[in-house]
Amino acid sequence: MSRPQSQAEYLARLVPPSVAGVNRRSLLAGAAGTGALLGTGLLAGCGDDSGSGGSSKDVSLGSNQSDPKPKDVLVKVTDGFKTSSGVQVAVNTVDHNTFQENINNYLQGKPDDVFTWFAGYRMRFFAQKGLASDISDVWGKLSGYSDAFKKASTGDDGKQYFVPASYYPWAVFYRKSVWQQYGYQVPTTLDQLTALSAQMKKDGLTPIAFADKDGWPAMGTFDILNLRINGYQFHIDLMAGKETWTSDKVKKVFDTWAGLLPLHQPDSLGRTWQEAAQSLQQKKSGMYLLGLFVGQQFSNEEQSDLDFFTFPEIDPAIGAKALDAPIDGYMMARKPKSEDNARKLLEYFGGKDAANITVKNDPATLVANGSADVSGYTALQKKAAELVGSATEIAQFLDRDTRPDFASTVIIPALQQFIKDPKDIGGLTSSIENQKKSIFTD
Amino acid sequence: MSDLPLIQADRAVPPPAATTSTGGRRRRLRLLSRTDRVVITLMVLVPLLLVTGFVWLPAAATVLLSGTNWDGIGPLNEIEFVGARNYSDVVNIYPPFVPAVQHNLLWLAALFVVATPFGMFLAVLLDKELRGSRFYQTALYLPVVLSLALIGFVWQLLYSRDQGLINAVFGSSIDWYGDSSVNIWAVMVASGWRHVGYIMLLYLAGLKGVDPSLREAAAVDGASESRAFFRVVFPVMRPINIIVLVVTVIESLRAFDLVWVVNKGRNGLELISALVTQNVVGEASRIGFGSALATIMLVVSLVFITIYLATVMRENRE
Numbered sequence A: 001m002s003r004p005q006s007q008a009e010y011l012a013r014l015v016p017p018s019v020a021g022v023n024r025r026s027l028l029a030g031a032a033g034t035g036a037l038l039g040t041g042l043l044a045g046c047g048d049d050s051g052s053g054g055s056s057k058d059v060s061l062g063s064n065q066s067d068p069k070p071k072d073v074l075v076k077v078t079d080g081f082k083t084s085s086g087v088q089v090a091v092n093t094v095d096h097n098t099f100q101e102n103i104n105n106y107l108q109g110k111p112d113d114v115f116t117w118f119a120g121y122r123m124r125f126f127a128q129k130g131l132a133s134d135i136s137d138v139w140g141k142l143s144g145y146s147d148a149f150k151k152a153s154t155g156d157d158g159k160q161y162f163v164p165a166s167y168y169p170w171a172v173f174y175r176k177s178v179w180q181q182y183g184y185q186v187p188t189t190l191d192q193l194t195a196l197s198a199q200m201k202k203d204g205l206t207p208i209a210f211a212d213k214d215g216w217p218a219m220g221t222f223d224i225l226n227l228r229i230n231g232y233q234f235h236i237d238l239m240a241g242k243e244t245w246t247s248d249k250v251k252k253v254f255d256t257w258a259g260l261l262p263l264h265q266p267d268s269l270g271r272t273w274q275e276a277a278q279s280l281q282q283k284k285s286g287m288y289l290l291g292l293f294v295g296q297q298f299s300n301e302e303q304s305d306l307d308f309f310t311f312p313e314i315d316p317a318i319g320a321k322a323l324d325a326p327i328d329g330y331m332m333a334r335k336p337k338s339e340d341n342a343r344k345l346l347e348y349f350g351g352k353d354a355a356n357i358t359v360k361n362d363p364a365t366l367v368a369n370g371s372a373d374v375s376g377y378t379a380l381q382k383k384a385a386e387l388v389g390s391a392t393e394i395a396q397f398l399d400r401d402t403r404p405d406f407a408s409t410v411i412i413p414a415l416q417q418f419i420k421d422p423k424d425i426g427g428l429t430s431s432i433e434n435q436k437k438s439i440f441t442d
Numbered sequence B: 001m002s003d004l005p006l007i008q009a010d011r012a013v014p015p016p017a018a019t020t021s022t023g024g025r026r027r028r029l030r031l032l033s034r035t036d037r038v039v040i041t042l043m044v045l046v047p048l049l050l051v052t053g054f055v056w057l058p059a060a061a062t063v064l065l066s067g068t069n070w071d072g073i074g075p076l077n078e079i080e081f082v083g084a085r086n087y088s089d090v091v092n093i094y095p096p097f098v099p100a101v102q103h104n105l106l107w108l109a110a111l112f113v114v115a116t117p118f119g120m121f122l123a124v125l126l127d128k129e130l131r132g133s134r135f136y137q138t139a140l141y142l143p144v145v146l147s148l149a150l151i152g153f154v155w156q157l158l159y160s161r162d163q164g165l166i167n168a169v170f171g172s173s174i175d176w177y178g179d180s181s182v183n184i185w186a187v188m189v190a191s192g193w194r195h196v197g198y199i200m201l202l203y204l205a206g207l208k209g210v211d212p213s214l215r216e217a218a219a220v221d222g223a224s225e226s227r228a229f230f231r232v233v234f235p236v237m238r239p240i241n242i243i244v245l246v247v248t249v250i251e252s253l254r255a256f257d258l259v260w261v262v263n264k265g266r267n268g269l270e271l272i273s274a275l276v277t278q279n280v281v282g283e284a285s286r287i288g289f290g291s292a293l294a295t296i297m298l299v300v301s302l303v304f305i306t307i308y309l310a311t312v313m314r315e316n317r318e
Helices: A007-014 A017-023 A027-052 A068-085 A096-101 A103-108 A121-128 A136-141 A147-152 A176-182 A190-202 A217-239 A248-263 A273-281 A292-297 A301-305 A339-350 A352-361 A379-389 A404-420 A425-439 B021-030 B034-065 B085-093 B097-126 B133-145 B148-159 B165-170 B183-208 B212-220 B225-236 B238-253 B257-263 B272-280 B287-317
Strands: A058-063 A088-093 A114-118 A163-167 A170-175 A206-209 A285-291 A306-309 A327-332
Touching (some): A058 A068, A058 A339, A068 A339, A068 A352, A114 A121, A114 A339, A136 A339, A163 A352, A170 A217, A170 A292, A190 A206, A190 A285, A206 A248, A217 A248, A217 A285, A217 A404, A248 A404, A248 A425, A273 A285, A273 A292, A292 A379, A301 A306, A301 A379, A306 A379, A404 A425, A404 B272, B097 B238, B097 B272, B148 B165, B148 B183, B183 B257, B212 B225
Antiparallel strands (some): A163 A327, A170 A306
């Protein structure tokens, strides 16, 4: 359930891989693509053979960075690694979604030495199952990471299994020009947010853009409300199956959300996040709670008109310092073929040089390493980095903070049901709780 | 055994005057040459192995796995059996299950009552050799060439609430794919669009095979067009009718691609096949639970398969 990084990717993923070939611009390109696929298959086969021969100058990297831009950046970073260490990196790029869907088989089969993954529950789960290797020694050599990042890279046994590379925060985005035109002020409490929304309605705007056709965007709303109402620790425990969904605390989250729903764009279950973002871009909506990637729906000239604020405080005792900021990074497989090189590669990925290359080449991402040279950041990037830097706790987004089966087969239908019928909160929470008990058995 | 030359083996040898029961068996064996026997054994064994390996074993494994809580990770010997818990969970606490069954039935009914008869009707019209009938034929058959996934995508351009053609033309703001009370119908229109063309082509091929003298005879006897069709042509087309019926049932049971493309089979578009995929495939890997759903689907399919086989076999006997 990754975020589509661009409209093109979103459209492409509507078409299953089995028919994607038909969708190629021309048959020729398709044929060339097939040829290339066959070619890479053959090459990969050769690589395996020579790898077992024991080459110490190779390391393989399984990558889900299938979009042109991040793919290109990764190539630049691995080139940098080759220059500094002399080790050649064989990158196996797999479509982002396919990579995520096949991760179980991938890790239990013959995974690459190093692979891309996310921080969160799933990372800790793989570590616990022995599908990833302990890389605490690599962390001993890394510098420039805040404690929050180190905590996010640590497994249940207290060892590190993950090297963070980049991240993005979730916040409420708006257009500066619209807010100046009507003289809106950034709300810092829930009451101010409600009052502001009422004013926006009077001004003919949809207060909060909203879309949940794909099931995951509403998780962002649930996360932030739960973080604001019940705090980080409760949220994480709830995600880990330790708290009950029928508790009054969870009901209060849904109650608050039900109160806010009339301020959201209606008919959200048929809308994609791109369409909702465009309503913000077209100045039809006043604000939109989404990840930093919302900027993809804005043209280059409009980027400087985009601004955000963190979701306002609901309970003064909890504050407004926690937020969702999913972290992407790298892990090492359980039995890497060339372990020394894999550790070296991970150290390089976590180092300053790799971060600098990323900053220079990809304006859409924030690098995790704090010692990187971030003078190339845009104003929005700088502000986003400050926001995350000042956060007391960082959650990883619902589908990364809990079991994937629970997130996709229980939470998505439940949240969609809630959006459809916000009244029956009791029935909804007890249905979630029953299913949770059957899924979180161990 | 091969005491006789091969060349004699193919010939039916007249029975010896005094033959024992063992002699009779030997004679029957010799009716087939060794080559024949090898070929027959291979022809039986290879498909048998394929069917067992690719159909029966996976089906049996699914039924077996439906009694476990396997999550796709770890060795097979760590699988825990949980009895019928998955089934009771499916029925009792899994909210999408009941809508999924209803939608599958609705799908079957819509194809059976609307799309299939309409396709047959179009075939009858096209059989009249109208002007431009080739053109209509191609136009109606075109959607069949597209995969259902692609069809969902094409219709998305019409159905999108904010940017779709339908709402733009009629100035409405119906959320075709998102509103759970209309989206199943919207999707069935898209699915029917394709199904009609498929049935039309099948039926047209059948109609071309009907002996024209039958119709002439009916016309000479003074039967009207519709009477001639229902009383003469339709009964003659019985084999095609059965194929059309089977195709309709199969299409409605395997309905999946379209809803998957639209919203992964959620929010009003639940189908059993989509639920199976949601649970088994991908990161979720709720393999035990998904297998229970798949087993339920297998049982439902078996009902239809049994009815079909019973009908066909009874016919063969007659």
